[in-house]
Amino acid sequence: MGAKWVLRWGLLVLCTACGATRQPVVRADEGVGGSGSASQSAAPRRYVDEDLGFEIIRPTAEWQLDEMNERTPEGLSIPVILRHRSSGAQVVLQVAPGVATPTQFAERLTEGLRQQPGFTTTDPQPISLSDNAVGFNFQVGDGVRGRVAVREGNSGRVLMLLATWPTEASAEVLRSVDALLEGVHPLPEPDHG
Numbered sequence: 001m002g003a004k005w006v007l008r009w010g011l012l013v014l015c016t017a018c019g020a021t022r023q024p025v026v027r028a029d030e031g032v033g034g035s036g037s038a039s040q041s042a043a044p045r046r047y048v049d050e051d052l053g054f055e056i057i058r059p060t061a062e063w064q065l066d067e068m069n070e071r072t073p074e075g076l077s078i079p080v081i082l083r084h085r086s087s088g089a090q091v092v093l094q095v096a097p098g099v100a101t102p103t104q105f106a107e108r109l110t111e112g113l114r115q116q117p118g119f120t121t122t123d124p125q126p127i128s129l130s131d132n133a134v135g136f137n138f139q140v141g142d143g144v145r146g147r148v149a150v151r152e153g154n155s156g157r158v159l160m161l162l163a164t165w166p167t168e169a170s171a172e173v174l175r176s177v178d179a180l181l182e183g184v185h186p187l188p189e190p191d192h193g
Contacts, residue, residue: 049079050187052095053154057183059176062086082180087173089165091180096158102150105158106134109148113138129182143167147177154186 045058047065058065063082070078077095084090096105106124113119118141127135133151140146146164153159161184163177 047080048187052077052079053157053187054079054093054095054159055185055187056080056082056093056180057185058082059179059183062176063091063180084165084173084176087165087169089163089169089173089177091161091163091177093184094160094162095153096160098152098156098158100158102132102134102152102158105160106136106148106150109150110136129184139167140164145169147181149181151184152186154189157186159184159186 045061047056047058049055056065062085064085066081066083068078068081075097078092079095080093082091082093100108103124110121110124113121119138121138122136124134124136127133127149129135129149130151133149135147135149138146138148143166144164145167146162148163149161151159161181163181165173165177
């Protein structure tokens with residue numbers, strides 16, 4: 001996997017986060033599913049995707065979950081985008097084939113973003129989401145800040161989360177972003193025995 005592939009992922013996610021407008025598809029089982037319906041406060045806060053092997057726990061009903069089901073020829077999936085209604089913050093989840101470790105994904109993405117005009121990033125560092133999770137912060141110009149978290153998924157996948165928010169967002173919004181990043185988990189591996 002080359003650095004260009006990872007950079008394309010980063011730019012794809014940034015473009016998707018800024019411009020996705022598809023209406024959400026609600027998938028709900030008892031207490032499980034996406035949101036985006038008219039009754040937002042009653043929407044389930046737990047979303048499970050058994051096909052891609054992850055779950056998301058939304059920290060508050062302020063986070064609207066839009067199911068995207070976008071897939072690229074390289075095997076990347078953008079299953080959901082979460083939007084914080086009042087602040088404009090967004091979190092994009094991408095599921096990638098495990099062709100690199102979370103650290104390698106984060107390093108290559110950081111290198112690629114640093115080459116783009118207006119981007120500045122911190123260095124990737126271990127984060128507390130899991131034993132192998134890595135993350136970094138970035139800024140785009142003066143108006144957008146963000147955070148990337150990369151962790152192992154299940155079945156040979158990697159979960160990559162890209163959060164963006166307006167520079168003037170409150171500390172409460174940033175805590176909510178962090179809570180959302182912490183609320184994304186791989187499902188337990190299926191028992192084939």
